[in-house]
Amino acid sequence: LILRLLPSDGVHPLWQSPLTIPGGTRQSPINIQWRDSVYDPVLKPLKISYDPATCLHIWNNGYSFLVEFDDSADRSIIVGGPLENQYRLKQFHFHWGAINEWGSEHTVDSKFYPAELHLVHWNAVVYPTFEEAVMEGDGLAVIGVFLKLGAHHEGLQTLVDALPAIKHKDTVIEFDVFDPSCLLPPCPDYWTYAGSLTTPPLTESVTWIIKKQPIEVDENQLEAFRMLLFTSDGEEEKRMVDNFRPLQPLMNRTVRSSFQ
Numbered sequence: 208l209i210l211r212l213l214p215s216d217g218v219h220p221l222w223q224s225p226l227t228i229p230g231g232t233r234q235s236p237i238n239i240q241w242r243d244s245v246y247d248p249v250l251k252p253l254k255i256s257y258d259p260a261t262c263l264h265i266w267n268n269g270y271s272f273l274v275e276f277d278d279s280a281d282r283s284i285i286v287g288g289p290l291e292n293q294y295r296l297k298q299f300h301f302h303w304g305a306i307n308e309w310g311s312e313h314t315v316d317s318k319f320y321p322a323e324l325h326l327v328h329w330n331a332v333v334y335p336t337f338e339e340a341v342m343e344g345d346g347l348a349v350i351g352v353f354l355k356l357g358a359h360h361e362g363l364q365t366l367v368d369a370l371p372a373i374k375h376k377d378t379v380i381e382f383d384v385f386d387p388s389c390l391l392p393p394c395p396d397y398w399t400y401a402g403s404l405t406t407p408p409l410t411e412s413v414t415w416i417i418k419k420q421p422i423e424v425d426e427n428q429l430e431a432f433r434m435l436l437f438t439s440d441g442e443e444e445k446r447m448v449d450n451f452r453p454l455q456p457l458m459n460r461t462v463r464s465s466f467q
């Protein structure tokens with residue numbers, strides 16, 4: 208994997224993602240052209256069952272903030288949808304912009320949302336560890352949820368209230384109980400396609416499940432994301448914004464929809 212990072216001022220090194228991955232045929236994110244997506248009646252409803260007590264901590268890893276879960280057993284899982292096995296929740300994180308005009312990784316009909324939530328799951332039925340699943344075509348399943356500017360989101364506020372404590376890179380706080388289901392929209396409709404991680408190692412191991420309906424969050428909640436820093440305490444401050452990868456070519460892929 209040859210990471211060609213172009214020198215650029217101000218943008219966090221990780222986000223000058225390589226322009227192309229040699230041999231990459233299923234890279235993410237992509238633009239979802241609604242009219243080109245194909246309804247697949249075989250797709251099942253996605254079944255989500257999370258145990259709020261599996262929540263461990265929330266931390267700033269230097270390019271997003273993430274909430275990690277105890278994935279040592281099948282306690283927080285998803286099954287159905289396009290998936291052949293059940294997958295265990297490992298973590299969720301967000302991508303967002305400096306302003307409300309952009310921030311999501313995926314786009315719908317070339318429209319950006321101000322932010323996007325990713326819930327990362329791995330196939331513990333087939334693979335013994337997450338690290339191995341990351342390297343396999345059916346290893347991961349990531350649910351993507353778009354965030355749009357609108358009403359205050361009660362469930363998200365619990366996370367927002369914790370952000371000042373993890374302002375700097377590599378800061379972490381305990382987070383005992385949180386049910387990520389509260390961040391999912393009520394509508395069951397989704398698109399699905401074969402893709403990749405959007406951060407190194409960019410492996411082509413992700414079945415993406417992108418919810419059609421966004422959740423609404425208010426301006427103060429988006430601003431709270433933007434007060435986080437890419438940098439550690441003591442370093443020159445760089446605001447954590449625009450932590451999304453550029454759109455990748457669709458190549459020989461079809462996006463399927465669970466709805467007509």
Ligand SMILES: NS(=O)(=O)c1ccc(C(=O)O)c(S(=O)(=O)NCCc2ccccc2)c1
Nearest residue numbers: 298325327338341349403404405406407408
């Ligand atoms: N946008 S995305 O869903 O593709 C994604 C973003 C960040 C991360 C992460 O590492 O935190 C992840 S991850 O949790 O899947 N980790 C991938 C990198 C990794 C590989 C092997 C071991 C540890 C981390 C995924």
Ligand SMILES: [Zn+2]
Nearest residue numbers: 300302325405
């Ligand atoms: Zn992500």
